[in-house]
Amino acid sequence: MKKNGILNSHISKVLADLGHTDYIVIADVGLPVPDGVPKIDLALTYGVPSFRDVVHVISEDMAIEQITIAEEMVAQNQDTFLYMQQKFDHIPLLKCSHEEFKRYSQQAKVIIRTGESRPYANCILHAGVHFGTAAR
Template sequence: MKRGGVIHDKLSYAIATMGHDDLMIVTDAGMPFKRDERTIDLALAPNVPDMFTVLRAIRQELWVEKFAFIEEGQNPNIVNGVTAILPDAESVLMPNDWFHDAVDNSAKWVVRSGAWTPWGNVALWSGIPVASWMDSTGAEPPEEWQERLDKNRRFGNEGVE
C-alpha cells in the first residue's frame, strides 16, 4: 500500500507521467469537455472535492512551473487560493476558448473536481525542481531561469509535507 500522497490510482499515475511542460487542467464540476482516457473525474457532489483540496494534493507530488486562469472571467476566491497553493509558479491568463480547446485536445490530463463555482478552471504546466536541478550541476543557472530559481528556493517546498 502507498504510504501517502495522492492515493487515487489514476491521478497518481497521471502525475507520475507528467514531464517538463506537460499540461494538466483541473476543472470545476461544470466544465464541458469530451470524456476520454485522459479524464480523471474526482467530482462526487457539489464542492466535493473542492478545487483547493485537489490542487494541494497535486502540489504534494507535481512541480508546477506555470498556471493559468480564464482571462474573461475572474473568480477572486479561486485566483487567491490557487496563488497561495502555488507560490513558486508563474501565473498567466488564457482566453476561455483556449481552455475549451485544451481540455479536448492538448492537455495530457484533465482532472474534474467538484468545484461548484464559476471560472473554477486552472491549467497547470509541469516544471522541474529548479533549485535541486541546478545545484546538481555545480554551474550557474541560465539568466532566464534566475527568477524561477529564486522563487523555487523561497517557496518550492512550502505546503509540501
C-alpha cells in the same frame, strides 16, 4: 500500499508519467472534456471535493513550472483567483480567455474533474522538472 502522497492510482500514474512541458487540467463540474482527453472524475456531489482541495493535494506531488487560468476567474470567482495567487506566488500565473482555455484543454494529458460548482474554477498545471537531491 502507498505510505503517503496521492492514493488515487489514476492520478498517481498520470503524475509519474508527466514530462517537462506536459500539462494537466483541474476542472470544475462544468468544464467540457474534449473527445480523446482522459477524464478522472472525482466529483461526488456539488462542492465535494472542492477545487482547492484537489489543487492543494496535486501541487504537493507535482513539479509545476507555470499555471494557466481563464481571465474570467479574476472578476467572476475572486476567492478562487486570490487563492491561486497566494498559493502559487512563486510560480508564473498566466491568463487567457475561457474559450482559449478550452482549446488548450484539448492537449491535456488528463482532465481531473472536481465537484466545484463555482464558475471558472479551472486551471492548467504545466509540469516542471524536479531533479531531487539524490546522492551522486
